Amino acid sequence: MSYSLYLCRFVGGQPAPMDEPAIRDVLAPVTVGGMPPTGLPDSWELQAGDGGGSEVYGDALGLTFNRFSTGQILDRVAELARRTGAAVLPLGCPAILTSDADRRHLPESLRAEAVVVAPEALTGLAVQLLISPQPEPRRRPALPSFPYHPNPVATGSVTPYDGPCACCGQERGWVYTGPVYATDAPDSGICPHCIAFGTAAERWDATFTEGVEGAVPPDVLTTILRRTPGFLARRSPTWLTHCGDGAEFLGSLDKDGRPTAYLFRCRVCATSLSSADST
Ligand SMILES: [Zn+2]
Ligand SMILES: [Zn+2]
Structure with a gap:
């Protein structure tokens, strides 16, 4: 000024x-x-x-x-x-x-x-x-790719953040804001890279989703539970599967600001799937 x-x-x-x-x-x-x-x-x-x-x-x-x-x-x-x-x-x-x-x-x-x-x-x-000096918009680095959660920024599970990651200590420009299931893991502050690489899961024996519905190969199960950003829900929802693979999470349907259903899409046949957030 x-x-x-x-x-x-x-x-x-x-x-x-x-x-x-x-x-x-x-x-x-x-x-x-x-x-x-x-x-x-x-x-x-x-x-x-x-x-x-x-x-x-x-x-x-x-x-x-x-x-x-x-x-x-x-x-x-x-x-x-x-x-x-x-x-x-x-x-x-x-x-x-x-x-x-x-x-x-x-x-x-x-x-x-x-x-x-x-x-x-x-x-x-x-x-x-x-x-007034215009703040330079900070260019944020690209996120790692998550095959089962293709756009975690759009779903609100990852948000911009200017601080060090609670796991790797690096400033990645992003932080995971979904649930962490582990006894002594931090509730927040984990960067998406530490989720994608499995380092956060390994360090705290954590998962980011509680369960997977249906039968999928063990490596898919591990990827969804331990290397994919989860999402906040009123009830802990299970990750949906279809055609023998985990489905990709697209977001939630809201009504009056409260999520009513979680939307997934099959990665094989593209069928839309949803799980209701019934209370
Ligand atoms: Zn990290
Ligand atoms: Zn399918």
Whole structure:
């Protein structure tokens, strides 16, 4: 967040006077002690109805707003820019203009980067958004693949997480949020990799699903119980199977925010299967 900005109108690369009555009009209602009968004070304090404030100094050739608050103060700054055609120059950010035609009037060093916001859209919030540092969206690494639970992020069993895994200690960008069945395993904090590789299951003799319905080969059973993210249910549901293989879990059907059935699909014949969450 920048805490200082400069408001200046440029003509031919040089500061040109802003309309002084407009400055008085716009800033008088938030000027502590009010405006003098004519002209502008050398420096003055602003205090807005929402509690925000700013120090102002300068004159019609350029006003500096120091330690300004967002909210109503920034709304006044935006209004002043709209009424006077001045550029908003936040410290360390590109200049904000209300017309692309003003770009050629800027000092050359500011021209290329300047941002144009139509006057009707130039509000205090627009200024705030332009000067707030935008957090870089963190790119998360790919998840290991789970043949029986193809999209554990969509089902809510794995969520983004910025912290170390309780098992491997690495920051994988993801954490498992489903059930862990083991006597002394942590309830949370296991990364999906430690589930996929079987390390969490081995370390704590844990499973992530309580049971499998139907007969499947032992390696399928092991994969579903010990190497596949489980899912939270009101009653511990069993993993469904079909055509001699475990089915893939797709998610739950909710009614009024409460899961009513768990959906699976056969990996062999693609038949949809569901187990009701009856209470
Ligand atoms: Zn891990
Ligand atoms: Zn099938």
